[in-house]
Amino acid sequence: MSEMRTQLVETATALLADGTATIEAFAEAGFGQLLTPEAEGGFGGDWGDAAEVLRLVGFHQPRLDVAALIVGDGQLDCALATTALVGGALQRALELAxxxxxxxxxxxxxxxxxQAVQQSLALMAEEVAAVAVAAQAxxxxxxxxxxxxxxxxxxxxANRAAGIGGAIAHQVHGAIGFTQDYPLHHYTAKLVEWRSAYGNDAYWAEQVGTFxxxxxxAGLWTEITRRSDAL
Amino acid sequence: MQGFAIHAFDPPGDSVALRAEIRAFLAEHQPKGSAASRANCWQVADPEFSRALGKAGWLGFTWPTQYGGHGRHLLERYIVVEELLAAGAPVAAHWIGDRQTGPLILRYGTEEQRERYLPAMARGESFACIGLSEPGAGSDLASVRTSARRTREGWRINGQKVWTSGAHHAHTMLALVRTQEGSERNAGLSQLLVDLDTPGITIRPIIDLAGVHHFNEVFFDDVLVPEGALVGAEGNGWAQVTAELAIERSGPERYLSSHALLVALIDHLGPNADPAARALVGRATADLWTLRQMSMSVTAKLAHGEDPVVEAAIVKDLGNAYEQELPRAVQDAIALDLLDGSELSNVLHLLLLTSPSFSLRGGTKEILRGIAARGLGLR
Structure with a gap:
C-alpha cells in the first residue's frame, strides 16, 4: 500500500471506528478533495485509494454517503464507487455470518x-473475493x-455478488439476522439498494454485451488484453 | 479469517511485445481446426505442436537457463499461457510437465533430476503426468495406498493409479506413494519420479463419455525405480503435493479452457443480436474479465513466493462455475439444433457433455469450498 493510501485508510478507519461518523466529519477531514490533484490543493489520491476508502465505508457504516463526497455524481464513477461499497458491505456481512x-x-x-453451512459460506467468500478484485481492477x-x-x-x-452473498448471509443467520436489533440488515439493506443503483444487471449486461x-x-480477447497491458 | 489477498500484476518487460510474439508463433504453428477442437484445449494433446513450442523457446519459460529454461518471470509465463489457451491451442502433451512437474523438480528435486528431466521438458520432448488419484483415493487423497518400499536396488512400487490424464503419451509420472509401511492418512507419503517405460508398468485406456481417450489407469507390479527417483524428502509427500495442487489449481486454464465457446457465440450472433442475447454475452464477458483479474492476482501472489492455497481454490471454483454455466446459458438463450453441424452447435454440444468434469478434475467443488471454508476459520 502506498503511503498516501495508508494515511487515508487510517483516517477513514478512525472516523468510522464507533459507527457514529458523520458526512460533515468526512468533509472536514478533506475526503471531498481525495481525487483532486495536489497542485489544485487536493490530496492527489488515485481511484484505488478512493475504492479502498469506500470499501471501508461499506464495511463500517454503509448508510453514510461518502461516495457522493469523493466521486461526485457521474454515472460511471458512481457505479465504480458503488462496486467498492458493495465489496465492503459484503465483507462485513460475511464476517457477521x-x-x-x-x-x-x-x-x-x-x-x-x-458441511452444508461451510459450503454456503465458502460460496459467499468467493463472491466477496470477486467483488474486491473487480473493484480494485x-x-x-x-x-x-x-x-x-x-x-x-x-x-x-458486484450486482450478482450482492444478490448471492446477501441471501447466504441471511440464510446462515436464520431468524436471528432478521431483527432490527441485529446489525446484519445495515449491510444487506444497502446491498439491496446498490444492486439497482447506477445500472442494474440488465443495464450493464446489455452495455457490456453490445461492446x-x-x-x-477474437476481437474481444484482443481488446481485454490490450486494455490491461496498457495500464 | 484469511481473505483473498489482492496482488498487483506487474510483469517486467514489454507485455505488448511478448503477447505479439506468442501470437505470431500461434498464427504460424497452431493447427487449423474447428471451434470444437479448440474447446477444452488443455486436454488436447499434439506432441508435434508441443515440440514446436519447445523449439521456439516457449516451454520451461521461467526455469533457469542452465536447465534448458529461459529465465523469464512467472508473470511473463502467464501472458504466454493465457494466449495459448485463449487461442485454443492443443497444449495437453507438455501441459503437466511445464505447469507443475517441472517447477516441482526445480523446487524439491536433486541436481541429477533437474539435469535429467528439465531440459527435455523445455524442448517439448519429454512429457509428464500426475500420479495422485487411485481407485480408493479420489477426493480423499490421503487414502493413497500405492506403496514403494526401499530395497537395496531402489524403490519397489506396487499399486494402481487411475484417471491419469495423458499417461499414454507421457514419459514420466510424478507419483504420490506410501513409502512408510503402516503409515496412515497424510503421513508416510513421498513423491517418486517414475519413468513410464520401466518394466512392470501397465497403462490401460479409459474412454470418456464423449468417446475421447485422455484418462488411463496405470498399474504398478513390482516396479523397480532407482533410489534417486525420490523427489524431495522422504515422508514429505503431502506437503509437496499441497504446494503442487496450488500451482495446478491457480492457472488461467480454470476459466479459459472453453473460451472457444464464447468466441463462437459472439461470431454466431454478430453485432445486431437481440437484447437477450446481448445480455448473455455481457454477463459472460463480465465473468471472464473478473476471473482473469482474480487469476492474475493469484499468479502475482505465487510470483511473490507465497502459496495461495485458498485463493487458488476460490479461482478454480468460480472459474469452473463460469465454464459450466455458460454452455447451459447459451443453450437456454439460442435456439439451436445441437446436431446441425455448425461451429457453435458442435462446440456447445461437446461442452454440454464434458463440462461436468470441470468441477471434478483437480479438486471437486466440494473439496475446494472446504479449503475456502477452512481459510474462513469455520470450526
Missing part, C-alpha cells in the same frame, strides 16, 4: 461445523482514463 456460525450451537455443535483502469468497459464488468459482477459483440469473437 462467520461469527454467528462459529458461536451459534444447534444439534450439539456450532453451525460452522456443518476497475479503479486501476479508471486511473488510466477510459474505464467504461471495466466499470461495467465490475458493477455487473463485446461489436468487437467480434
Amino acid at each position: 462467520i461469527d454467528h456460525a462459529n458461536t451459534r450451537v444447534q444439534f450439539g455443535k456450532p453451525l460452522g461445523k456443518q 476497475a479503479a486501476k483502469a479508471r486511473d488510466a482514463g477510459d474505464a467504461a468497459f471495466e466499470i461495467g464488468c465490475a458493477k455487473l459482477r 463485446a459483440l461489436s468487437l467480434g469473437g
Whole structure:
C-alpha cells in the first residue's frame, strides 16, 4: 500500500471506528478533495485509494454517503464507487455470518461445523473475493482514463455478488439476522439498494454485451488484453 | 479469517511485445481446426505442436537457463499461457510437465533430476503426468495406498493409479506413494519420479463419455525405480503435493479452457443480436474479465513466493462455475439444433457433455469450498 493510501485508510478507519461518523466529519477531514490533484490543493489520491476508502465505508457504516463526497455524481464513477461499497458491505456481512456460525450451537455443535453451512459460506467468500478484485481492477483502469468497459464488468459482477452473498448471509443467520436489533440488515439493506443503483444487471449486461459483440469473437480477447497491458 | 489477498500484476518487460510474439508463433504453428477442437484445449494433446513450442523457446519459460529454461518471470509465463489457451491451442502433451512437474523438480528435486528431466521438458520432448488419484483415493487423497518400499536396488512400487490424464503419451509420472509401511492418512507419503517405460508398468485406456481417450489407469507390479527417483524428502509427500495442487489449481486454464465457446457465440450472433442475447454475452464477458483479474492476482501472489492455497481454490471454483454455466446459458438463450453441424452447435454440444468434469478434475467443488471454508476459520 502506498503511503498516501495508508494515511487515508487510517483516517477513514478512525472516523468510522464507533459507527457514529458523520458526512460533515468526512468533509472536514478533506475526503471531498481525495481525487483532486495536489497542485489544485487536493490530496492527489488515485481511484484505488478512493475504492479502498469506500470499501471501508461499506464495511463500517454503509448508510453514510461518502461516495457522493469523493466521486461526485457521474454515472460511471458512481457505479465504480458503488462496486467498492458493495465489496465492503459484503465483507462485513460475511464476517457477521462467520461469527454467528462459529458461536451459534444447534444439534450439539456450532453451525460452522456443518458441511452444508461451510459450503454456503465458502460460496459467499468467493463472491466477496470477486467483488474486491473487480473493484480494485476497475479503479486501476479508471486511473488510466477510459474505464467504461471495466466499470461495467465490475458493477455487473458486484450486482450478482450482492444478490448471492446477501441471501447466504441471511440464510446462515436464520431468524436471528432478521431483527432490527441485529446489525446484519445495515449491510444487506444497502446491498439491496446498490444492486439497482447506477445500472442494474440488465443495464450493464446489455452495455457490456453490445461492446463485446461489436468487437467480434477474437476481437474481444484482443481488446481485454490490450486494455490491461496498457495500464 | 484469511481473505483473498489482492496482488498487483506487474510483469517486467514489454507485455505488448511478448503477447505479439506468442501470437505470431500461434498464427504460424497452431493447427487449423474447428471451434470444437479448440474447446477444452488443455486436454488436447499434439506432441508435434508441443515440440514446436519447445523449439521456439516457449516451454520451461521461467526455469533457469542452465536447465534448458529461459529465465523469464512467472508473470511473463502467464501472458504466454493465457494466449495459448485463449487461442485454443492443443497444449495437453507438455501441459503437466511445464505447469507443475517441472517447477516441482526445480523446487524439491536433486541436481541429477533437474539435469535429467528439465531440459527435455523445455524442448517439448519429454512429457509428464500426475500420479495422485487411485481407485480408493479420489477426493480423499490421503487414502493413497500405492506403496514403494526401499530395497537395496531402489524403490519397489506396487499399486494402481487411475484417471491419469495423458499417461499414454507421457514419459514420466510424478507419483504420490506410501513409502512408510503402516503409515496412515497424510503421513508416510513421498513423491517418486517414475519413468513410464520401466518394466512392470501397465497403462490401460479409459474412454470418456464423449468417446475421447485422455484418462488411463496405470498399474504398478513390482516396479523397480532407482533410489534417486525420490523427489524431495522422504515422508514429505503431502506437503509437496499441497504446494503442487496450488500451482495446478491457480492457472488461467480454470476459466479459459472453453473460451472457444464464447468466441463462437459472439461470431454466431454478430453485432445486431437481440437484447437477450446481448445480455448473455455481457454477463459472460463480465465473468471472464473478473476471473482473469482474480487469476492474475493469484499468479502475482505465487510470483511473490507465497502459496495461495485458498485463493487458488476460490479461482478454480468460480472459474469452473463460469465454464459450466455458460454452455447451459447459451443453450437456454439460442435456439439451436445441437446436431446441425455448425461451429457453435458442435462446440456447445461437446461442452454440454464434458463440462461436468470441470468441477471434478483437480479438486471437486466440494473439496475446494472446504479449503475456502477452512481459510474462513469455520470450526
